[in-house]
Amino acid sequence: MLEIKSLCASINGTEILKGLNLSIKAGEVHAIMGPNGTGKSTLASVLAGKEDYEVTSGEISFDGKNLLELSVEDRAREGVFLAFQYPVEIPGVSNVNFLKTAMNEIREHRGLPALSAKEFLTLVKEKSALVELDASLASRAVNEGFSGGEKKRNEIFQMAMLEPKLAILDETDSGLDIDALRTVAQGVNTLKTGQNATLVITHYQRLLEYIVPDFVHVLFDGRIVKTGGKELALELEDKGYDWVKA
Amino acid sequence: MWRVFFGVVMAGYTENELAEDLNKQEYRYGFVSDIASEVVPAGLDENVIRWISEKKQEPEWLLDFRLKAFAIWQSMKEPEWAHVAYQKPDFQAISYYAAPKQRKKYESWDDVDPEMKETMTKLGISLEEQQRLTGVAVDFVMDSVSVGTSFKAKLAELGIVFCSFSEAVQEHPDLVKKYLGTVVPMTDNYYSALNSAVFSDGSFCYIPKGVRCPMELSTYFRINAGGTGQFERTLVVADEDSYVSYLEGCTAPQRDEHQLHAAVVELVSLARAEIKYSTVQNWYPGDKEGKGGVFNFVTKRGLCETQSKISWTQVETGSAVTWKYPSCILKGDHSVGEFYSVAVTNNFQQADTGTKMIHLGKNTKSTIISKGISAGNSQNSYRGLVQIHAQAENARNFSQCDSLLMGSECGAHTFPYIECKNAGAQIEHEATTSKIGEDQLFYCQQRGISEEKAISLIVNGYCKEVLNQLPMEFAVEAQKLLSISLEGSVG
Numbered sequence: 101m102l103e104i105k106s107l108c109a110s111i112n113g114t115e116i117l118k119g120l121n122l123s124i125k126a127g128e129v130h131a132i133m134g135p136n137g138t139g140k141s142t143l144a145s146v147l148a149g150k151e152d153y154e155v156t157s158g159e160i161s162f163d164g165k166n167l168l169e170l171s172v173e174d175r176a177r178e179g180v181f182l183a184f185q186y187p188v189e190i191p192g193v194s195n196v197n198f199l200k201t202a203m204n205e206i207r208e209h210r211g212l213p214a215l216s217a218k219e220f221l222t223l224v225k226e227k228s229a230l231v232e233l234d235a236s237l238a239s240r241a242v243n244e245g246f247s248g249g250e251k252k253r254n255e256i257f258q259m260a261m262l263e264p265k266l267a268i269l270d271e272t273d274s275g276l277d278i279d280a281l282r283t284v285a286q287g288v289n290t291l292k293t294g295q296n297a298t299l300v301i302t303h304y305q306r307l308l309e310y311i312v313p314d315f316v317h318v319l320f321d322g323r324i325v326k327t328g329g330k331e332l333a334l335e336l337e338d339k340g341y342d343w344v345k346a
Numbered sequence: 347m348w349r350v351f352f353g354v355v356m357a358g359y360t361e362n363e364l365a366e367d368l369n370k371q372e373y374r375y376g377f378v379s380d381i382a383s384e385v386v387p388a389g390l391d392e393n394v395i396r397w398i399s400e401k402k403q404e405p406e407w408l409l410d411f412r413l414k415a416f417a418i419w420q421s422m423k424e425p426e427w428a429h430v431a432y433q434k435p436d437f438q439a440i441s442y443y444a445a446p447k448q449r450k451k452y453e454s455w456d457d458v459d460p461e462m463k464e465t466m467t468k469l470g471i472s473l474e475e476q477q478r479l480t481g482v483a484v485d486f487v488m489d490s491v492s493v494g495t496s497f498k499a500k501l502a503e504l505g506i507v508f509c510s511f512s513e514a515v516q517e518h519p520d521l522v523k524k525y526l527g528t529v530v531p532m533t534d535n536y537y538s539a540l541n542s543a544v545f546s547d548g549s550f551c552y553i554p555k556g557v558r559c560p561m562e563l564s565t566y567f568r569i570n571a572g573g574t575g576q577f578e579r580t581l582v583v584a585d586e587d588s589y590v591s592y593l594e595g596c597t598a599p600q601r602d603e604h605q606l607h608a609a610v611v612e613l614v615s616l617a618r619a620e621i622k623y624s625t626v627q628n629w630y631p632g633d634k635e636g637k638g639g640v641f642n643f644v645t646k647r648g649l650c651e652t653q654s655k656i657s658w659t660q661v662e663t664g665s666a667v668t669w670k671y672p673s674c675i676l677k678g679d680h681s682v683g684e685f686y687s688v689a690v691t692n693n694f695q696q697a698d699t700g701t702k703m704i705h706l707g708k709n710t711k712s713t714i715i716s717k718g719i720s721a722g723n724s725q726n727s728y729r730g731l732v733q734i735h736a737q738a739e740n741a742r743n744f745s746q747c748d749s750l751l752m753g754s755e756c757g758a759h760t761f762p763y764i765e766c767k768n769a770g771a772q773i774e775h776e777a778t779t780s781k782i783g784e785d786q787l788f789y790c791q792q793r794g795i796s797e798e799k800a801i802s803l804i805v806n807g808y809c810k811e812v813l814n815q816l817p818m819e820f821a822v823e824a825q826k827l828l829s830i831s832l833e834g835s836v837g
Contacts, residue, residue, distance in 0.1 A: 148792050151784075176794035188789040192807025201803060202793035209794070241807065258793065 107158035118322035179265030285310030415542030514550035613648030636694025639666025652678030691724030
């Protein structure tokens with residue numbers, strides 16, 4: 101589904117990713133771990149198409165398409181979803197209105213008719229229950245005045261609504277207490293099918309107790325330096341990142 | 347005899363010229379309807395004023411009113427304090443009267459000129475549709491003379507008068523005479539003096555004591571004949587314990603030469619009455635280089651008696667230069683004034699707009715919510731005055747002025763004036779300036795929303811407090827306008 105080859109990317113002239121390779125197939129859950137400043141969030145931003153980052157060399161193909169040639173919104177419409185580390189507030193725009201606009205743009209891109217208000221609201225009800233998102237949050241302005249935990253739940257709620265092929269969770273566990281973490285993880289697990297894939301970016305092994313990865317990659321200095329199964333996460337937790345650096 | 351020259355001229359272009367114009371310009375509502383107009387030649391002197399008055403068969407007192415205003419206007423200078431720069435209009439190059447040629451009186455809407463109906467359709471206003479579906483009575487003003495007024499019978503049952511200004515002069519002269527110029531005196535300013543001298547038509551509305559007007563009253567203004575200045579006069583009187591919601595929407599076809607619009611709107615809200623006055627203004631703002639566009643120099647003011655309320659809501663997206671301060675004189679004790687405004691400027695548009703809240707009575711309250719959006723090379727200013735007089739015990743004001751910038755070439759300015767002569771007053775002023783965040787845009791786009799739609803979402807969210815004040819059908823139109831006005835402004 102996703103094929104990254106020798107990816108190099110920089111921001112303001114500083115090279116962050118230095119020849120990264122990664123291959124993700126449908127139905128898989130991958131985790132990327134690594135210390136601060138090694139390029140984890142850069143990878144998420146480059147995949148989503150954030151302008152600030154310049155891809156200097158390498159290739160990314162997504163479902164056979166050259167991802168780097170697509171605009172941010174077209175990547176999203178093709179099925180790339182980024183759960184933000186710091187979800188953005190949009191005052192005055194209700195969550196429901198925001199999502200309805202997003203869904204209908206995505207559906208239009210895929211040649212599907214717009215959802216009726218009734219279909220949409222049924223979906224909202226069903227999916228918000230999944231992440232135990234308070235129904236009142238759906239009608240409030242996007243992320244405005246949400247607590248840290250509510251923002252993260254809202255990201256997973258949006259993911260549930262938009263049903264992406266590839267979901268990238270950027271430090272979704274940061275700022276979550278254990279109950280919220282469990283709920284969010286449960287949401288992600290429920291959404292898992294044989295057709296979609298998940299890329300979990302995290303500092304800590306903690307989240308991976310709930311979202312069990314098929315592969316764990318260690319990112320260090322812009323490259324993946326080690327790949328293993330879920331036990332690699334435990335090993336890292338045990339030995340620290342110095343162990344990989346060595 | 348100079349009247350010989352007032353022949354009937356066709357106001358329209360040829361089709362080719364129209365097509366060429368539409369190609370060159372991007373203004374959505376820029377089209378010219380081919381309706382025969384009767385136009386007075388350019389220029390202004392006493393004779394022109396006498397001609398207008400005679401043409402409209404006005405009573406002597408109104409002619410005197412006009413002539414007095416004209417004399418005052420001649421002694422005045424065009425104001426220069428606003429934060430706008432423009433080429434001053436040549437008042438002798440303007441034609442002061444253009445009326446659609448009326449073949450006969452319309453008995454029903456079926457009799458209305460099909461071309462005029464088409465114009466309305468292009469504007470997205472189907473009168474039949476509006477009448478049937480929304481229950482809005484529309485007084486459609488094309489150029490200077492009202493062409494038709496609907497729902498009159500229904501309103502008449504309640505004793506409500508809603509008609510063109512000219513008609514009111516003929517049929518309700520006492521009411522007009524009693525209130526005309528009482529809120530905006532002809533001496534008030536340069537443009538109100540000019541308007542008082544030459545106003546051609548407008549709307550008049552009277553709600554009798556204790557009557558709650560059952561529908562939104564609505565007038566659509568439109569400048570149509572080329573080179574014709576438009577001087578509308580609106581007078582709304584809400585008698586004791588009455589209520590009315592009045593809508594005013596404006597679109598104008600594109601024109602290369604500047605068009606001057608100097609309207610006067612007077613609202614009188616008697617004891618315990620309430621007037622809600624909403625405007626969506628979308629006149630031709632000029633092209634991307636700042637050429638052409640309407641000059642909008644308007645005086646709007648309301649007078650509140652005891653326990654009454656006036657609420658102004660405006661969404662301003664058009665005009666090359668705007669100079670407009672819908673105000674409230676809170677004369678009666680416990681009276682309330684409100685001002686909700688969204689002003690959008692793009693390309694080379696300039697807007698200097700805001701409000702005046704004059705607190706005279708005790709326990710008077712005013713609220714000001716102003717949202718400015720600047721894009722392109724435009725300049726957007728909020729200018730507001732909160733004045734608390736010595737006798738206005740326990741007066742309260744809350745003002746919030748937000749500015750949103752799009753791009754780096756535009757400007758947002760705030761000029762809040764506060765004059766307080768009563769120590770017991772409570773005045774709050776909040777102001778923010780922000781830019782549409784790259785982060786907000788990226789967030790929307792990552793969810794599959796195009797940049798244009800994302801901007802429209804963010805801007806509409808930003809203006810929500812104001813848009814919420816508009817009646818439903820107007821809010822929808824206003825949202826569309828905001829998107830159209832800001833298209834392609836983030837790059």
